[in-house]
Amino acid sequence: MTRATERAVVGLREAILGGEFAGGTRLGEVELAERLGVSRTPVREALSRLAVEGLVDLSPHRGARVATWTAADLDAVFEVRLALEPRATARAATRAGPDDLAELDRLAHAMDRAGRPGPAQDLDELVEQNRDFHARLVTVSDQAALATALAGVVHTPVVLRNFHAYDADSLARSLAHHHEVVAALRARDPDWAASVMRSHIGNARAALLGPRPLEEAR
Amino acid sequence: MTRATERAVVGLREAILGGEFAGGTRLGEVELAERLGVSRTPVREALSRLAVEGLVDLSPHRGARVATWTAADLDAVFEVRLALEPRATARAATRAGPDDLAELDRLAHAMDRAGRPGPAQDLDELVEQNRDFHARLVTVSDQAALATALAGVVHTPVVLRNFHAYDADSLARSLAHHHEVVAALRARDPDWAASVMRSHIGNARAALLGPRPLEEAR
DNA sequence: GCCTCGTAGTTTGCATGCAATCCGTGGAAC
DNA sequence: GTTCCACGGATTGCATGCAAACTACGAGGC
Numbered sequence: 399m400t401r402a403t404e405r406a407v408v409g410l411r412e413a414i415l416g417g418e419f420a421g422g423t424r425l426g427e428v429e430l431a432e433r434l435g436v437s438r439t440p441v442r443e444a445l446s447r448l449a450v451e452g453l454v455d456l457s458p459h460r461g462a463r464v465a466t467w468t469a470a471d472l473d474a475v476f477e478v479r480l481a482l483e484p485r486a487t488a489r490a491a492t493r494a495g496p497d498d499l500a501e502l503d504r505l506a507h508a509m510d511r512a513g514r515p516g517p518a519q520d521l522d523e524l525v526e527q528n529r530d531f532h533a534r535l536v537t538v539s540d541q542a543a544l545a546t547a548l549a550g551v552v553h554t555p556v557v558l559r560n561f562h563a564y565d566a567d568s569l570a571r572s573l574a575h576h577h578e579v580v581a582a583l584r585a586r587d588p589d590w591a592a593s594v595m596r597s598h599i600g601n602a603r604a605a606l607l608g609p610r611p612l613e614e615a616r
Numbered sequence: 617m618t619r620a621t622e623r624a625v626v627g628l629r630e631a632i633l634g635g636e637f638a639g640g641t642r643l644g645e646v647e648l649a650e651r652l653g654v655s656r657t658p659v660r661e662a663l664s665r666l667a668v669e670g671l672v673d674l675s676p677h678r679g680a681r682v683a684t685w686t687a688a689d690l691d692a693v694f695e696v697r698l699a700l701e702p703r704a705t706a707r708a709a710t711r712a713g714p715d716d717l718a719e720l721d722r723l724a725h726a727m728d729r730a731g732r733p734g735p736a737q738d739l740d741e742l743v744e745q746n747r748d749f750h751a752r753l754v755t756v757s758d759q760a761a762l763a764t765a766l767a768g769v770v771h772t773p774v775v776l777r778n779f780h781a782y783d784a785d786s787l788a789r790s791l792a793h794h795h796e797v798v799a800a801l802r803a804r805d806p807d808w809a810a811s812v813m814r815s816h817i818g819n820a821r822a823a824l825l826g827p828r829p830l831e832e833a834r
Numbered sequence: 835g836c837c838t839c840g841t842a843g844t845t846t847g848c849a850t851g852c853a854a855t856c857c858g859t860g861g862a863a864c
Numbered sequence: 865g866t867t868c869c870a871c872g873g874a875t876t877g878c879a880t881g882c883a884a885a886c887t888a889c890g891a892g893g894c
Binding site for chain 1: 657660669692695699700762765766
């Protein structure tokens with residue numbers, strides 16, 4: 399038997415990120431305990447942690463609910479990513495070793511396959527690989543604080559699952575960006591790498607949220 | 617009796633941020649439970665949450681220790697602040713209402729008093745007010761994701777308590793920056809506001825970490 | 835003398851039980 | 865008909881107890 403608490407945290411996080419619960423769904427402790435096959439104690443710990451991560455809202459004596467986000471919240475998430483991820487990518491450009499480059503390249507190609515339109519298209523797989531790709535970049539940038547800052551924010555379900563919202567053009571651009579990031583890292587060009595990442599996130603934001611309101615576009 | 621878990625979280629966080637435990641100190645559950653006057657269950661929840669916040673390190677079956685940070689970790693924290701806080705300040709410039717400006721102004725003046733060299737100098741008070749000042753700016757910027765991203769990173773004890781490491785010049789600059797931020801907000805000038813915040817954080821980083829290594833200074 | 839293994843003591847991990855709190859329903863008063 | 869209050873059921877919050885895991889220490893073997 400693996401650690402009950404860990405199972406609860408992972409299982410619950412996956413369930414929420416996987417979209418099994420709609421936003422605002424009530425999360426009863428006993429219900430979750432049965433579903434996850436553990437007692438209430440690890441469930442409580444899991445809820446507690448996920449509340450810090452922002453995945454669930456917790457109110458005293460009233461239980462837990464799956465967190466909900468407004469369009470403004472999502473926009474703010476992209477704002478944070480835009481502030482942090484290009485920097486991480488720039489740092490990665492001077493730090494990535496052969497192993498890192500090989501893995502990122504592998505992921506970029508795998509995403510081509512998973513994302514190619516047609517019956518074999520597998521967006522869930524794509525979401526997974528995309529998460530790995532970005533996580534690897536942050537790891538390579540070797541700044542723990544950066545990872546922490548992003549962690550609290552990025553796994554907003556909608557943001558992570560955003561490929562489901564892409565049109566064909568946006569998707570094609572996104573896949574191309576991954577390859578271009580690898581190219582920029584190979585060239586050890588921090589500025590190029592950061593630019594690609596900014597484009598990548600801008601593309602994602604537009605695909606998900608549409609054109610920005612005039613006052614903010616400035 | 618107030619909520620035991622909340623008391624545990626707050627009490628433990630304050631103890632760590634207040635420097636009562638040296639980094640790496642072992643945190644036994646029973647010991648903390650007695651110290652905080654609650655049972656082990658809320659202590660466990662508190663440790664769990666603070667681990668997500670990055671204040672303690674938790675390893676299975678081996679207990680909790682107060683997290684430690686290397687100079688590189690601290691530098692990364694400033695990197696993240698540098699990426700996020702100027703943006704928050706810029707947004708605040710177009711959003712701050714009279715109440716916000718009055719409160720920020722009040723804090724800036726209070727910090728002058730608490731920081732003025734002499735027997736009445738109270739750096740702990742200053743630390744507190746500084747935290748309020750920055751928190752208010754983030755609140756005014758009205759981007760929850762930004763607050764979340766910073767929260768996971770900023771209350772590194774050393775970063776928060778950094779006034780203790782300031783020399784007289786750095787301290788004077790820091791206090792002046794607060795007033796200048798208020799002025800920039802009053803002028804509704806996002807670029808000016810962001811610049812002041814960048815200076816402010818740069819000053820803090822230099823005071824705390826000294827000159828940056830050449831390769832990173834670029 | 836150094837390493838390996840075994841064992842006692844301590845600490846964490848988890849389940850369960852009980853008290854406190856909250857929510858919904860029904861009835862009475864206005 | 866509407867509002868308020870009371871009460872039952874359900875749920876969370878916390879304390880405690882027991883089993884599993886880890887650490888430390890000492891004896892035996894190499």
